[in-house]
Amino acid sequence: MPELPEVETVRRTLKNFILHQEIESVEIRYQKIIDGDVALFKQALTHQHIIDIDRYGKYLIFILDDYAFISHLRMEGKYNIKPTGTPYNKHDHVIFHLGNGNDLRYNDTRKFGRMMLVDKDNYRHLPPLSKLGQEPQNAQFEDIYEKIHRSSLPIKTLLLDQSILTGIGNIYANEICFRMRMDPRTRGKRLSKKRVQELIDISKEVLDEAIAQGGTTIHSFDANGIHGLFQVQLDVHEQKTCSICGSDIKKITLNGRGTYYCPVCQKRRY
Ligand SMILES: [Zn+2]
Known part of the structure; x- marks a missing residue:
């Protein structure tokens, strides 16, 4: 299970690959990964750019133009970058089609990971992040x-x-x-x-x-x-x-x- 250092490593690596990319569309193949309204999640992210990736504890926070969403990898969650059109792995559950012809794919064999839309300006002070102690x-x-x-x-x-x-x-x-x-x-x-x-x-x-x-x-x-x-x-x-x-x-x-x-x-x- 990834702990803070591993999640920080994921954050730093992802930033090298996806910063400033536009999310052209989002495909969700396993609905339960999304905490909250799935349609709203897709709609909010579409045509947004990835401005930054933050982290608090074991949560990643993707900062977009107008929105933000958090991602918790839990036991087995991980990200892949693949050219759009590459066949999916059966554990690819959420796919972000990026403007540069690549996909950011969230893969999770155990399906325990979660993503959730959060308030871009206030995520640190609202649940679930507000329930966490200090780093x-x-x-x-x-x-x-x-x-x-x-x-x-x-x-x-x-x-x-x-x-x-x-x-x-x-x-x-x-x-x-x-x-x-x-x-x-x-x-x-x-x-x-x-x-x-x-x-x-x-x-x-x-x-x-x-x-x-x-x-x-x-x-x-x-x-x-x-x-x-x-x-x-x-x-x-x-x-x-x-x-x-x-x-x-x-x-x-x-x-x-x-x-x-x-x-x-x-x-x-x-
Ligand atoms: Zn000893």
Whole structure:
């Protein structure tokens, strides 16, 4: 599942290919991808130019002349660029025919991804984006501390709660706990102010490093399209031995998610 760094990589790559293009028409082959009125979505986008692509958390926001729409890739969503007329893949669900003779094709084997028209000038302050917490890159300490300090939930579960910090998924939550040298089961209320500040700083650091790696790994679309998934250097997620002490990495299930940690380096304090 793409997390913030992967979605950022998709954004940057897409911008190189589709900026300033006119959407001549939109074809929707699986209606449920569109949240809201499908006819209105098609009508609004037709003959609009793609002015910019923004991102918040794991959402892409396509900014057009008069409208904007958001796209969430969920589990398997990805984009392809293909010359118009190329036969469709059976999982191509939304096709934007562009003015330059190419299609931007949204492909999604699991069909969980969603697109939705949003208010171009105010999307950040309306649902669903208004329900999201801050990105680690711009997080306000007091707000994050308040939410973490009053919770008895494990810190890893809190890292996955998109209303506290947004953009972190299971892989990076494991990595952040490892870099904190903190047992992922540690309860939020056990974290001091100093540790919460570290948590914000390390979250930012881990995501920034992954964005940088994505930028160097992915330069364009490959045969499989742009999904942003790239090989990131991971310290603990799906690893066998700890890169610091050499102990075996343990795997447990926490709130239904595979959780990896080093029992020696990530001390139990809860
Ligand atoms: Zn270790």
